[in-house]
Amino acid sequence: MMQTTNEYNRKRYRLGLWFTTPAVIVLLTVLAYPIFASLVLSFLRVRFAGQGLSFEFNGLNNYADLLRKELFREALFRSVYFTVIEVIAVIILALLVALMLNHPLGRSAFYRVVLLVPWALAPVANAVLWKWIFNANYGILNQALAGLGLIKENIIWLGSPWLALNMILLADIWKAVPFIALLMLAGLQNIPSYLYKAARLDGANVWQQFVHVTLPGLKTTLVISIVLQSIWALKVFDLIYVLTKGSPADSTILLNYLSWRETFSNLDVGYGAAIANVLFALMFMLALVYIRALRPRQIKREG
Amino acid sequence: MRTNRNSVRVSRRDFLKLAGAGAASIALANFLASCTPKSEGGTLNVLVPAAPDPAPPGVAKFSEEAFAKWKADNGFEVTYEAPPWPQLHDKMAANFASGQYVHDIMYNCGWVPEFADYLTDFVDQLPADLVADLPKSSFSTLTWGGKRLGVVFTLSLLTMFYNTEHLEKAGIKEPPKTWDDLKGVAKQLTGGGQYGWVLNYGAPEGIGGVASYWMCFLQQAGGKVYDDKGMPAFNNEAGVDALQVMVDLMESTDPGSISYVGINDATNVFSAGQASMMMNWPFMLKPANDPATSKVVGKVGTAILPAGPAGSASIDGTDAYTISKLSPNPEAARKLIEFYLDKEVQKRQVLDTGWLPIRLSVLNDPEVQAAAPNAAVILEQATHPYDSYVTPDYNAVTTAIGVEIQKALAGSQSAADAIKNASDQVTEIVKKRG
Numbered sequence: 001m002m003q004t005t006n007e008y009n010r011k012r013y014r015l016g017l018w019f020t021t022p023a024v025i026v027l028l029t030v031l032a033y034p035i036f037a038s039l040v041l042s043f044l045r046v047r048f049a050g051q052g053l054s055f056e057f058n059g060l061n062n063y064a065d066l067l068r069k070e071l072f073r074e075a076l077f078r079s080v081y082f083t084v085i086e087v088i089a090v091i092i093l094a095l096l097v098a099l100m101l102n103h104p105l106g107r108s109a110f111y112r113v114v115l116l117v118p119w120a121l122a123p124v125a126n127a128v129l130w131k132w133i134f135n136a137n138y139g140i141l142n143q144a145l146a147g148l149g150l151i152k153e154n155i156i157w158l159g160s161p162w163l164a165l166n167m168i169l170l171a172d173i174w175k176a177v178p179f180i181a182l183l184m185l186a187g188l189q190n191i192p193s194y195l196y197k198a199a200r201l202d203g204a205n206v207w208q209q210f211v212h213v214t215l216p217g218l219k220t221t222l223v224i225s226i227v228l229q230s231i232w233a234l235k236v237f238d239l240i241y242v243l244t245k246g247s248p249a250d251s252t253i254l255l256n257y258l259s260w261r262e263t264f265s266n267l268d269v270g271y272g273a274a275i276a277n278v279l280f281a282l283m284f285m286l287a288l289v290y291i292r293a294l295r296p297r298q299i300k301r302e303g
Numbered sequence: 304m305r306t307n308r309n310s311v312r313v314s315r316r317d318f319l320k321l322a323g324a325g326a327a328s329i330a331l332a333n334f335l336a337s338c339t340p341k342s343e344g345g346t347l348n349v350l351v352p353a354a355p356d357p358a359p360p361g362v363a364k365f366s367e368e369a370f371a372k373w374k375a376d377n378g379f380e381v382t383y384e385a386p387p388w389p390q391l392h393d394k395m396a397a398n399f400a401s402g403q404y405v406h407d408i409m410y411n412c413g414w415v416p417e418f419a420d421y422l423t424d425f426v427d428q429l430p431a432d433l434v435a436d437l438p439k440s441s442f443s444t445l446t447w448g449g450k451r452l453g454v455v456f457t458l459s460l461l462t463m464f465y466n467t468e469h470l471e472k473a474g475i476k477e478p479p480k481t482w483d484d485l486k487g488v489a490k491q492l493t494g495g496g497q498y499g500w501v502l503n504y505g506a507p508e509g510i511g512g513v514a515s516y517w518m519c520f521l522q523q524a525g526g527k528v529y530d531d532k533g534m535p536a537f538n539n540e541a542g543v544d545a546l547q548v549m550v551d552l553m554e555s556t557d558p559g560s561i562s563y564v565g566i567n568d569a570t571n572v573f574s575a576g577q578a579s580m581m582m583n584w585p586f587m588l589k590p591a592n593d594p595a596t597s598k599v600v601g602k603v604g605t606a607i608l609p610a611g612p613a614g615s616a617s618i619d620g621t622d623a624y625t626i627s628k629l630s631p632n633p634e635a636a637r638k639l640i641e642f643y644l645d646k647e648v649q650k651r652q653v654l655d656t657g658w659l660p661i662r663l664s665v666l667n668d669p670e671v672q673a674a675a676p677n678a679a680v681i682l683e684q685a686t687h688p689y690d691s692y693v694t695p696d697y698n699a700v701t702t703a704i705g706v707e708i709q710k711a712l713a714g715s716q717s718a719a720d721a722i723k724n725a726s727d728q729v730t731e732i733v734k735k736r737g
Contacts, residue, residue: 009440019321022328050447050736052420053400123711136559137572158505158562245564247505249709261506264393265508266699267417 004033035280041273049267055151062274071250072258072275078165079255079279083233086169090229093221097177098184099214112182119178121151127242134158134243158244161251168239168252176232180225187221188214220293231283255279308577345379347632347639350395350406352388355586356666357410357457357622357658367653373642379635392509392698403563408629408639411623413510413693416447423626424450433644436662438685442692449562452625453568454490456643457658458666459620460684461519461582461608462677464591468602469497479605480582482523482548485580485609491557492579499555501578503563504712507705508698510691511566513712514705515618516582523611523617528692528700534733538726545611546718549709561712572600582608584620585678587684588677605677607684616688622658653678674717696732703728 005290045058067070097115100106121129133141134157142154158164199209215222237256240246246253246261253261263272275298313321340405346645354363360370360447362385374381384406386394392414398405399421415422426434426442445453469492471663489499498608508511518528526541557578563569570587572578574597590596607615624643644650649660654674659681660666672678694700706727711721 003337019324022324048396048400049417053402134562136562137557137575137577154559156558156562159558164562243564244562245506247507247564247709248561248713249715250507261702264396266696266702267396268699291721 011155013213031198038273038276042277045271046267046269048269055149060269062270065271066274066278073162074250074256075253075258076278078253080238080253082169082254084173085231085232086173086176087171089173089227090180093173093177094180094184094225095218097181098188100186101181101185110266112247115178115181117178118175119269121175123175123238124242126171126175126212127239130174130239131243134167159248161248164244164248165252168236168243171239171243172233172236176229182230183221183225184218187218191217216267223293224290227286230286231290234250235285260286310643321637322373328378341533347635348382348383348384348406349408349639350384351410352391353385354656355590356388357459357656358385359456360648360651362658363652365651368644370642371650373639377635377638379632379639381639393552402629404631405631406627407632407636408496409625409627411445411453411518411621411625413444413621413691413697415445415452415621415623415625416693417622417697418625419447419450419452419695423628423633424452424629425626425633425640426451426454428637429454429641429644433641433662437644438661438663439618440685441661441712442688444619444691445623445625446457453623453704454640454644455619455621455623455661456640456649457585457620457622457652458681458685459584459586459622459659460617460689461516461620461683462583462617463580463606463608464573464587464606464678464685465580465606466573466576466578466599466602467604468599469576471606478604479609481610485549486548486555489552489580493555496577498557498572499580500552500560500577501557501563501569501572501581501719503566503569504560504709505562505564506669507709508702510618510620511584512701512705513708515691517545517704517708518690519582519617520548520607520611520695521612522616522688522690523608525611525613527690528729529694533694535726535729538722541613542722543718546708546711546722548611549708550714550718552710553714554612561709575603585659585675585677585681586657599637605680607687614687615684618691619689619721621691621693625679648678673696694733696736699732701731 042062043058044055045061047054047056051081070156101111118126133139136142136154136159138155139157141157142151145151146154155163157167179240195213196209199213204212225229235256236254237260240252240254241260244252244256255275259272259275260281261272262268262275266272326727328704340548349359351358351362357363360366361381362383362572370381384394391410391412395409395411395414395418399418411418411422435650438458441455441458442451445451445455463478467732470476470478473488473491475488477490479488485500492499502516503511504513504516507514509515513649521528521537524541524545526537526539526545528535528537529637530536557569557572559572560569565574566583567580569581570583570590573581573583574591588603588605592600608617609615624640626633626640630636646662646665647666650668650671651660653659653665653671659678660671665671666678666682702732707716707721707725707728711718714722
């Protein structure tokens, strides 16, 4: 009887493998192969421009170039700045929005539909929209501020280094808030209401309920949101490509854009692959944290 | 009843799922196969930019009947891929790197030396009378390793565009002819929400990027980008003076210029009547006189670019057609390019789209001169230097130069420091190429 059961399970397992094989092949082709190829390319010197495609082993020179080049260090610093500020801003704003949507007055489906509009926009469409908002002569942002009497001259939003970078940040935050807000809302709705009743009975005010009931209840959701948003912030590309192309004076170059420019514009494929791998490593570490956060918590029994 | 657990029973639902997965796999394989362009002896695949950038019949609206007749007479269908201009270089790089046949004919703009190894030298096979009707200098950016790898199809040099009404109101009788004139006139025309000069300084690289604009001024100063050995030769008085003119103009330049990444951004400002002068390509005359999009209809004049110490100079847009070495139909591709260069097609190109012809006989046609009054200006500009200094690493070089120029224009470094830094970076790029 035992032997029959084991053989049955082995057959089921083999059948399962057959069913999953097509999906695994697709994943290996679309994900694993490009990742592996990018890793290999980063150790090569790829000659392309002006001659046929050729490869020669370059050791760690591409990575040594990364450390040597000021532009890479600046792009890395800006990417970290961009990610940290975006995550903080998105989490705070998304939590506020989620709290409002969780309130009885905010529970109408209409608000949730409107909330999704920025998230539903295609990335390039979003970038073109903001390009016009930020336009120095015709943009609605300058028009609105001038109409309110807050500025006397048009501001060149994309004309100075830190201002341009932070305007791109603003545009990305606007697009990112809806999805994270919905994640937070789901997390809020999973917090049992009796916890709030118990807190009120114990004399807790609104702020104390938020700190001692809401935030602990949202812990897993917050971790997941932080990790996901960090990954998305690290790989921002469309806004830079449409709005500034890295200008002014490379001050809005982030790692993902730099990798693209080196690979496709300058045809320095090995160096571009090295930059991409650094970015991949950063995102992989964040992904590991994400996966760990998703694991069901094991409650330790004592006694 | 005992169930036999020695065999796995496949239910009808499981069978249907398996059959569905199999059918989906077959459909996917067919779809992937159809994604690869096939030349079945009757189709030419052509990569060109989308309008309003220069595009051939079938993409731009001109010579449609003649095009249909060509296809019927030659037994070839023509399939166009027409992405926005900024995507062309990346597409070609990816296509060539794949080693697969994708296109027969490709539009090229300053990238011929970069992709030289993938292009066919077909110019010698063009009819002699056609080649003789093309400006000899138009092949300078298309020749690499002693081979002519493409043919320019539109005479596109940067020239000056100015608002005649603005100049008239300010009592200025003619457009600026020298650098000092340019700075003086621009200053005089700046004020009351209007600027004397506008240009797109937001993108550093490529033809039409800020580095290429500086190359106009560099040649006007008598300078050049490379010496005879191919090393940078602009870290000198000419290079610095060229950049200093651009810096001096900033007080009269639309401040948004530093953020305009495309020429259309600057053109919009000019067409709205908010700027008095700019450099632009010849096609601009048509949209600037289109009442649907322009507020300066009938008020646009053109002139050659102001002269520096060495005279006037410009750069070549190098809009060309090239043929891929992997094309299975090189002869048909060449014939299609001959069609694009046909006199009547070239004439319709300028009359219907605004992009000037490259054939000298068509440029001198009275009907063309009447419809394109800037044709005479372009011809005059072409008598002055217009080198675009294209090399295999044109993008990397212009990015390096352009970024330093942007810093100087923003006031964060001097023109001399910018030129020195640019020269050092270009030296490194050239040495790396080997």
